[in-house]
Amino acid sequence: MKPTIWLDGSLCEADSAQVSVFDHGLTVGDGVFETVKATEGQAFALTRHLRRLARSAHGLGLPEPDLDEVRRACEEVMKANPMPLGRLRITYTGGLSPLGSDRGTAGPTLVVALVETARRPDTTAVVTVPWTRNERGALTGLKTTSYGENVVALARAREHDASEALFANTVGRLCEGTGSNVFVVLDGELHTPPLTSGCLAGITRALVLEWVGAKETDLPLAALERAEEVFLTSTTRDVQAVRRVDAHALPGAPGPVTAKAMRIFAERAAADIDP
Numbered sequence: 001m002k003p004t005i006w007l008d009g010s011l012c013e014a015d016s017a018q019v020s021v022f023d024h025g026l027t028v029g030d031g032v033f034e035t036v037k038a039t040e041g042q043a044f045a046l047t048r049h050l051r052r053l054a055r056s057a058h059g060l061g062l063p064e065p066d067l068d069e070v071r072r073a074c075e076e077v078m079k080a081n082p083m084p085l086g087r088l089r090i091t092y093t094g095g096l097s098p099l100g101s102d103r104g105t106a107g108p109t110l111v112v113a114l115v116e117t118a119r120r121p122d123t124t125a126v127v128t129v130p131w132t133r134n135e136r137g138a139l140t141g142l143k144t145t146s147y148g149e150n151v152v153a154l155a156r157a158r159e160h161d162a163s164e165a166l167f168a169n170t171v172g173r174l175c176e177g178t179g180s181n182v183f184v185v186l187d188g189e190l191h192t193p194p195l196t197s198g199c200l201a202g203i204t205r206a207l208v209l210e211w212v213g214a215k216e217t218d219l220p221l222a223a224l225e226r227a228e229e230v231f232l233t234s235t236t237r238d239v240q241a242v243r244r245v246d247a248h249a250l251p252g253a254p255g256p257v258t259a260k261a262m263r264i265f266a267e268r269a270a271a272d273i274d275p
Contacts, residue, residue: 004080006073006112011080014113023109025093028101029146031109032056032093035179035235038086038114041078042273044235046071048203049090056142057092063108065092073112083116087236091145120237122262123253125162125244126177126230128221129153133176135169135198143200150178162244164232168221169198180237181205183214185229185257190214204233204265207275211268212261224248229255231262239265 003014025031034053037044050067057065074088091111097104131153139146153165157178164177176182176199183192192209193199194216208214224230230242230250239262241254254262268275 003113003115004077005114006077006110008110009069011076017111019109019111020096022096022099023093024095024097024103025091025109025145027097027099029144029148030060030062030094030097030101030103031091031145032060032062032143033145034090034143036074036088036090037235037238038078038083038088039273040084041082043074043078043088044269044273045203045207045275046074047274048206049235052143052201052203053090053092056144059142060139060144061103062092062094065108065110070110070112073110077112077114081114083114085117085119086114087117088112088114093145117236120240123241123243124164124232124237125160126164126166126232126242127157127160127162127246128224129156129165129167131167133167133169133198135171135175135196137198140198141195141201154178160246166221166224166245172221173197174219174221174223175199176202177232177234180232180234183208183231183233183261184219184223184227185255186223186227188228188257190257190261191217191219191223194218202233202235204235204238207268208233208239208261208265212264229253229258231258238262238269 034049093109094103095108096106157165167175169175175197181202232240241258243253
């Protein structure tokens with residue numbers, strides 16, 4: 001069965017879908033996106049994802065997306081592609097534009113696609129990388145398609161048998177992963193970097209803060225070395241324990257604080273598809 005996607009107002013087969021080679025999302029990364037977990041045809045926390053899509057579009061200077069259309073597109077794509085667990089991707093770009101950084105006037109491009117995925121393992125390994133997040137950059141806090149830095153960092157992680165790379169910001173404070181937020185347990189207490197560190201306001205991060213509780217703490221990157229537990233949060237990971245940071249092992253992962261967070265998140269998410 002060929003996958004069906006939504007492109008600019010209607011469903012179409014992915015093989016026949018066409019986006020211009022002059023689309024600003026392709027030529028300069030002028031776009032925003034959301035990745036949403038889809039379980040048995042239902043999108044988890046879709047309202048929160050749509051709100052963040054709108055915030056990112058506003059921050060990038062894109063026209064305000066029609067969130068009713070985006071929601072309808074998500075529903076149509078999930079209905080056309082039934083699967084037990086999927087990664088739903090909403091992409092919204094600057095559309096047909098001149099070559100270069102100037103944005104055109106043709107209007108934005110909207111694509112919604114769905115691919116099947118598998119449940120993540122309970123534990124993973126991460127590495128730290130020498131590159132930094134810019135907590136004062138024009139794109140800070142926006143979920144944009146300008147993902148080149150993440151591609152390079154994630155490739156470094158794969159070279160070291162890890163699934164994620166963690167960044168410090170420009171002043172050496174713990175920030176985030178390429179596609180995740182990070183939590184650490186220090187002296188039995190759960191902490192995560194504040195948004196002022198430059199990290200993305202993750203949907204799963206926010207739910208863990210609400211449901212489990214954690215302190216938003218400005219931490220040095222070196223806090224990872226003395227942490228009793230570390231875990232990652234993201235749409236595709238939910239809450240995932242870290243068993244190794246660089247060469248430093250975290251025996252017994254998931255530890256008690258992480259295990260509690262995993263349990264609470266699973267229970268609360270199962271009880272409410274759109275919290």
